[in-house]
Amino acid sequence: MQLALFLLCTVPFWTSNVIRMISWIPFLGRNGIFNQSLIALGIVDHPLEFLLFSDFAVVIAYVHLFSLFMIVPIFNSMARIDPAVIEAAVDAGAGRLRVIGEVVVPLSKTGIAMGSIFVVALVMGDFFVVKIMSGGQSASVVLAMSNEIAVLQYPPAAASAVGLLLVVTAMVVGILSIVDVRRELSG
Amino acid sequence: MRQPGSNRRPWTFYALAAFFALYVLFLYGPMSAIFILSFQGPTGGLTFPMVGVSLHWFGALFGQQRTGDFAGSFTRSLALAVIVLSITVVVSVMAGLAFRRRFLGSTLVFYMAIFSLIIPGLLLGLGVGLMFQFLGIKPAWYSSALGAQLTWTLPFGLLIMFAVFSRFNPAYEEAARDLGAGPWQTLSNVVLPILLPGIIAVALFGFTLSYDEFPRTLIPIGSRNTLPLEIWAMTTNVTSPALYALGTVTTAVSFVVIAVALTSIAVIQRRRTRRGTQVDGGD
Amino acid sequence: MAQPGEIELRNLTKRFDQTVAVNAIDLAIPHGSYCCLLGPSGCGKTTILRMIAGHETPTEGDVRIGGESVVGFPPARRGTAMMFQNYALFPHLTVLDNVAFNLKMRGVGKAERHRRAREMLAQVRLDRFADRMPAQLSGGQQQRVALSRALITNPRVLLLDEPLSALDEFLRLQMRGELRRMQRELGITFIHVTHTQLEAIAVADMVVVMEQGRIEQAASAREIYTLPVSAYVARFMGGQNVLDGKVTSVRAGVASLVSDTGERFSSPVTDATVTEGDVLHCCVRRDRVALERAPGHPGAQPERANAVAGAVHAIEYQGSYVKVTIDVPGREQFVANVADSRFFANRVDIGDPVLARWAPEDVHLLTGDLRKPARGMGAGRPYGEEITRENG
Numbered sequence: 001m002q003l004a005l006f007l008l009c010t011v012p013f014w015t016s017n018v019i020r021m022i023s024w025i026p027f028l029g030r031n032g033i034f035n036q037s038l039i040a041l042g043i044v045d046h047p048l049e050f051l052l053f054s055d056f057a058v059v060i061a062y063v064h065l066f067s068l069f070m071i072v073p074i075f076n077s078m079a080r081i082d083p084a085v086i087e088a089a090v091d092a093g094a095g096r097l098r099v100i101g102e103v104v105v106p107l108s109k110t111g112i113a114m115g116s117i118f119v120v121a122l123v124m125g126d127f128f129v130v131k132i133m134s135g136g137q138s139a140s141v142v143l144a145m146s147n148e149i150a151v152l153q154y155p156p157a158a159a160s161a162v163g164l165l166l167v168v169t170a171m172v173v174g175i176l177s178i179v180d181v182r183r184e185l186s187g
Numbered sequence: 188m189r190q191p192g193s194n195r196r197p198w199t200f201y202a203l204a205a206f207f208a209l210y211v212l213f214l215y216g217p218m219s220a221i222f223i224l225s226f227q228g229p230t231g232g233l234t235f236p237m238v239g240v241s242l243h244w245f246g247a248l249f250g251q252q253r254t255g256d257f258a259g260s261f262t263r264s265l266a267l268a269v270i271v272l273s274i275t276v277v278v279s280v281m282a283g284l285a286f287r288r289r290f291l292g293s294t295l296v297f298y299m300a301i302f303s304l305i306i307p308g309l310l311l312g313l314g315v316g317l318m319f320q321f322l323g324i325k326p327a328w329y330s331s332a333l334g335a336q337l338t339w340t341l342p343f344g345l346l347i348m349f350a351v352f353s354r355f356n357p358a359y360e361e362a363a364r365d366l367g368a369g370p371w372q373t374l375s376n377v378v379l380p381i382l383l384p385g386i387i388a389v390a391l392f393g394f395t396l397s398y399d400e401f402p403r404t405l406i407p408i409g410s411r412n413t414l415p416l417e418i419w420a421m422t423t424n425v426t427s428p429a430l431y432a433l434g435t436v437t438t439a440v441s442f443v444v445i446a447v448a449l450t451s452i453a454v455i456q457r458r459r460t461r462r463g464t465q466v467d468g469g470d
Numbered sequence: 471m472a473q474p475g476e477i478e479l480r481n482l483t484k485r486f487d488q489t490v491a492v493n494a495i496d497l498a499i500p501h502g503s504y505c506c507l508l509g510p511s512g513c514g515k516t517t518i519l520r521m522i523a524g525h526e527t528p529t530e531g532d533v534r535i536g537g538e539s540v541v542g543f544p545p546a547r548r549g550t551a552m553m554f555q556n557y558a559l560f561p562h563l564t565v566l567d568n569v570a571f572n573l574k575m576r577g578v579g580k581a582e583r584h585r586r587a588r589e590m591l592a593q594v595r596l597d598r599f600a601d602r603m604p605a606q607l608s609g610g611q612q613q614r615v616a617l618s619r620a621l622i623t624n625p626r627v628l629l630l631d632e633p634l635s636a637l638d639e640f641l642r643l644q645m646r647g648e649l650r651r652m653q654r655e656l657g658i659t660f661i662h663v664t665h666t667q668l669e670a671i672a673v674a675d676m677v678v679v680m681e682q683g684r685i686e687q688a689a690s691a692r693e694i695y696t697l698p699v700s701a702y703v704a705r706f707m708g709g710q711n712v713l714d715g716k717v718t719s720v721r722a723g724v725a726s727l728v729s730d731t732g733e734r735f736s737s738p739v740t741d742a743t744v745t746e747g748d749v750l751h752c753c754v755r756r757d758r759v760a761l762e763r764a765p766g767h768p769g770a771q772p773e774r775a776n777a778v779a780g781a782v783h784a785i786e787y788q789g790s791y792v793k794v795t796i797d798v799p800g801r802e803q804f805v806a807n808v809a810d811s812r813f814f815a816n817r818v819d820i821g822d823p824v825l826a827r828w829a830p831e832d833v834h835l836l837t838g839d840l841r842k843p844a845r846g847m848g849a850g851r852p853y854g855e856e857i858t859r860e861n862g
Contacts, residue, residue: 161314
């Protein structure tokens with residue numbers, strides 16, 4: 001059961017990212033499934049415009065594309081939690097929310113940190129989601145870079161690259177200083 | 188949080204289950220739209236409603252004039268993915284074996300591998316592209332793009348091998364040595380067969396990471412595109428459901444590869460636990 | 471000429487970083503004997519086994535098998551075979567291929583090695599499981615496969631690392647008898663590592679009691695149990711009460727002693743030179759202690775010698791005898807194993823004041839402690855409190 005649910009989560013991630021991203025276009029578009037359902041249900045009377053080609057669409061697409069990279073490390077951490085620990089917390093009088101807050105989340109810390117590293121690196125390195133999903137309304141460093149490269153402006157692109165690299169490195173070093181990834185992996 | 192045997196589940200179970208159901212809907216909803224629209228009739232457009240049902244757009248994929256070099260980029264992508272898979276498996280297994288002991292500079296090598304994983308993809312592609320330009324080598328999918336993809340698949344493979352080896356009991360190796368196996372015999376008769384499911388997982392990762400790789404490959408690819416780059420190009424200039432048909436086809440290929448890999452892992456695991464006749468009761 | 475299965479350890483030492491796992495050990499194990507290395511976890515017993523097997527290299531010292539130094543030899547050239555803790559059966563191979571593994575490594579053809587592996591399995595009545603995977607077998611069956619896999623190499627020494635620890639109690643008792651019988655039949659040397667006292671004395675010709683990388687005592691099982699050399703061995707083996715006292719007089723090979731808390735008792739000292747004022751450690755077997763009700767308040771000094779007074783702390787029924795633990799003020803607990811008929815003829819209850827007494831000739835002097843600086847009353851560590859260090 002657990003494995004089946006896990007596979008259910010992972011299957012979409014084995015397909016092309018570009019395809020998965022553009023799949024939002026017919027879904028969120030003005031005449032998309034979502035808007036038409038809303039109209040059919042009588043919730044709104046004209047299509048919502050902010051759904052596609054907006055910051056909202058960018059965030060949706062990122063979550064859709066990259067959430068697996070958070071799920072897998074956290075799944076791995078949680079799988080190592082001894083169920084007896086949770087039972088002990090319940091025996092000690094912790095409510096369900098307290099169990100999650102005081103036991104499960106702290107014990108999943110490494111997974112959360114690892115997932116954060118992956119997601120930060122992926123989002124910071126992306127430009128095609130921003131380009132397509134924002135409809136040209138949002139910008140990101142990497143998108144600017146890719147435009148510079150497209151017009152063969154390598155020096156400014158390289159300069160942005162170094163800046164971006166420093167930022168990402170700083171973020172990852174920050175996360176790594178909280179958890180010893182190597183020890184967690186081999187331990 | 189599941190408590191087998193207790194018949195009343197805590198309310199958090201239902202809350203989390205509902206959240207999970209929403210997430211699955213979120214994952215699959217848009218994808219299903221694409222699959223349905225790829226069977227759009229010949230006169231249909233990029234959005235709903237469906238105008239009849241046909242395989243017209245799948246046929247259109249192979250007519251080069253309209254949709255670009257689908258067949259060529261597809262075979263290139265497959266070939267590249269297989270090369271990446273092979274190199275990743277060999278190097279990851281060897282590196283995994285090496286990292287079981289602390290050697291001089293092992294921490295440095297490890298963090299360099301992690302670093303290579305987190306460098307934003309486009310930067311890395313840019314770096315590889317510039318390097319090839321600097322060296323005066325013409326970039327191509329089998330050289331510069333291969334290198335750019337390996338910077339991404341090798342650290343992933345190494346991390347998986349770390350996890351695999353952490354569950355490997357060194358007593359197996361000692362038992363093999365005790366029974367007269369030399370180092371190579373131990374590796375080929377004991378270590379590699381026991382690790383086989385993990386090695387297949389590395390291969391699977393290597394393949395899919397390469398097959399879908401986009402930002403790293405974009406710059407150093409040279410003149411002939413891989414499939415994701417071809418799709419990317421199409422998103423800007425193809426405005427027909429052929430795009431969705433392409434999505435459906437590439438997805439199908441991914442699924443076939445995964446199915447083969449997972450089935451082989453399952454077969455190996457089953458052979459280990461369920462060969463022979465029925466298991467008798469306890470002692 | 472040394473016999474093939476004779477083992478000699480000379481000044482054997484193993485250090486891991488700062489920790490000394492095995493500290494300059496000398497030991498000779500005769501050919502064809504069943505030897506148990508016994509001690510709490512972290513005492514170095516497994517490390518010794520692994521150095522004999524060739525899975526660990528000694529920091530100093532020598533391992534000799536059959537009169538020949540084997541340090542630096544690969545395991546297969548030593549003529550030893552090891553049965554691993556939890557057996558380490560190869561999970562990807564069938565039972566038959568596990569047993570045939572050594573033959574395969576030596577280049578024996580498939581038909582021949584399978585024939586011989588089947589013969590081996592038939593001896594342990596597992597031939598009908600030959601095509602199973604190890605994960606499909608019960609613990610006891612796995613143990614027999616591991617044994618067959620080790621014995622097919624025709625070893626002169628079989629090394630067993632906690633061979634019974636993965637089995638349940640019933641099977642453990644059955645298998646230890648089986649191991650002993652097998653050792654007799656094969657006539658080779660068995661070295662068996664365990665932390666269970668009763669297991670060691672049940673099977674072994676020779677028991678080696680270890681503590682913190684050193685040998686406390688190496689002797690026959692009966693000697694270890696009845697004539698321990700030190701308070702550590704006496705406490706660890708469990709059948710004894712340890713007494714300490716200062717010598718007040720020595721006459722005709724018998725020393726009179728008085729403890730810190732004032733109890734008087736005597737101990738034979740024929741094989742040791744002691745003088746007045748020495749502090750001696752002695753022990754008296756639990757099953758040689760008689761109990762009687764003592765009127766008056768618990769803890770009062772007993773009138774007579776060779777007795778301690780206290781209050782009953784716990785009563786555990788053991789079938790043929792009853793284990794009565796007594797709290798004695800100012801010293802460690804005293805235990806009397808009272809025969810079941812005698813106990814029920816004259817029952818005591820928890821909290822009752824009792825007098826535990828024994829005959830002077832049942833006292834055994836712990837000569838090993840004479841060499842060491844005297845430890846204070848009850849200062850010797852009971853074995854349950856040993857520092858648990860990772861068993862290298």
